[in-house]
Amino acid sequence: MVCIHAVLGFFGFPILTIDGYWHMPSRDCWYDRPLQALVDLHGTSPVLPLLHSSAAHIGGGDPYQVYAWTLPLLHSVACFLFRITLRRLRIPFATVWTGIFLLNPLVFAFFRYPFYSTYLFFLSIILLYCLWGMRKENPRLLSTSAIISLAAAIRPSWHLGLAFFWICWLAWHCRRKVSRKTVLLAFFTLSLPGILYLKNLYLFDNFSASSWLGMNLARSRQIQIEASEGRRVEAFQLPLSVYHGVISEPDPTLDRYSDRVCLNGQNYHNAEFVQISKKFMDRFLQTFDLGENLNSLRLGFKIYLSSPSNYPFIKPLSDALPEAVRKYPGLDWFSFGPTGGFDRNFYRFVYPLLLILNLFRFFRASFRFRIVFLQIATLTFLYSFVDPFEANRMRFELEPFWYLSFLLAIGGAKRSFVGTYKKLRKPRS
Numbered sequence: 001m002v003c004i005h006a007v008l009g010f011f012g013f014p015i016l017t018i019d020g021y022w023h024m025p026s027r028d029c030w031y032d033r034p035l036q037a038l039v040d041l042h043g044t045s046p047v048l049p050l051l052h053s054s055a056a057h058i059g060g061g062d063p064y065q066v067y068a069w070t071l072p073l074l075h076s077v078a079c080f081l082f083r084i085t086l087r088r089l090r091i092p093f094a095t096v097w098t099g100i101f102l103l104n105p106l107v108f109a110f111f112r113y114p115f116y117s118t119y120l121f122f123l124s125i126i127l128l129y130c131l132w133g134m135r136k137e138n139p140r141l142l143s144t145s146a147i148i149s150l151a152a153a154i155r156p157s158w159h160l161g162l163a164f165f166w167i168c169w170l171a172w173h174c175r176r177k178v179s180r181k182t183v184l185l186a187f188f189t190l191s192l193p194g195i196l197y198l199k200n201l202y203l204f205d206n207f208s209a210s211s212w213l214g215m216n217l218a219r220s221r222q223i224q225i226e227a228s229e230g231r232r233v234e235a236f237q238l239p240l241s242v243y244h245g246v247i248s249e250p251d252p253t254l255d256r257y258s259d260r261v262c263l264n265g266q267n268y269h270n271a272e273f274v275q276i277s278k279k280f281m282d283r284f285l286q287t288f289d290l291g292e293n294l295n296s297l298r299l300g301f302k303i304y305l306s307s308p309s310n311y312p313f314i315k316p317l318s319d320a321l322p323e324a325v326r327k328y329p330g331l332d333w334f335s336f337g338p339t340g341g342f343d344r345n346f347y348r349f350v351y352p353l354l355l356i357l358n359l360f361r362f363f364r365a366s367f368r369f370r371i372v373f374l375q376i377a378t379l380t381f382l383y384s385f386v387d388p389f390e391a392n393r394m395r396f397e398l399e400p401f402w403y404l405s406f407l408l409a410i411g412g413a414k415r416s417f418v419g420t421y422k423k424l425r426k427p428r429s
Helices: 002-010 034-040 047-058 063-088 094-102 105-110 116-133 137-154 162-173 180-191 194-204 213-221 252-256 272-286 290-304 312-319 346-360 367-386 388-425
Strands: 335-339 342-345
Touching: 002 063, 002 105, 034 047, 034 194, 047 063, 047 116, 047 137, 063 094, 063 116, 063 388, 094 388, 105 116, 105 312, 116 137, 116 367, 116 388, 137 162, 137 180, 162 180, 162 367, 213 272, 213 290, 213 367, 213 388, 252 272, 290 367, 290 388, 342 346, 346 367, 346 388, 367 388
Parallel strands: none
Antiparallel strands: 335 342
């Protein structure tokens, strides 16, 4: 796998840059003051800037030299663990299925992009391995709790109650095989991402892991707030001067952090965006309309079912393809071209069908399968509702769950067909 990535790099498929990406603070923040970034960043997880800073310091100022070998290594480990998980589940042709899903050009593209979704895709595979690949109950419970905590530190939506449900359910079903000390340690580990909420509450009077929640909700619903001279402004606008007049009263938060580099740049991490996002949240709640939000959810689900290769920041990899073999979207062999503004793809038909089928078999399934289904269903709703415009990219984080659900559905259909066939072939007395 590492060799394949090296060949891709040789033929002009670069490691994609995240410098200047709108989630990233200024270089003065993430490179020169990484520990300050850990404390100050309020709109998004500080994990990505910290990883980028670490890679830059290890690489002598160039993080992409480090990513050139760490990302292919993660890709290799993901293939290895996914294959083991399928073999433990006794799914036929485990190696073939691993190749079909994890050697998709789309997966190669994301493993050349040091971004949230790449890391969460990798952690999703580790979670599946924890559920089915690990044989001993105590290590399984602790490993699952640790991986969920790490994933929740990267994307807090992984921690909204469902994470505790994972651990509660695992602890209950394995109660005769796990020690009390293991259960307590698992819950303690799972509580660690709550520090993000407490940090933002203490520093910014905002009990949320992301102060951008109001702006995220407003962006897809075209909600505007009033600035000076009666101007109407939308969410996520720069420069900050466009929001002049939005905050009418002096804000003590701005004075308190006026000397903090990470909170004073011309970017979305500026401390002013904490109050601006609160204004958008107030406006969202004041103008809440059920029909409008259902339409937004429907739009989000359509985008969710689009290929993740449509995410604008991985388009440079598609552009690097030779013209003779390029196809829209160019990187995903499960997607076949645009129709009505959305691509025709494998996901658009199969994934909704899987949701319906899994819902019907929910109470007959094993508790581990129910955990996977709840993870899929809950985060599908959250991604489609809160941030519809990036729902397809965030769906990539859940793809290993979807892949496994698809394979289990095929196995279930095969068993049903064989059982029905045997009944029909059975001679009548």
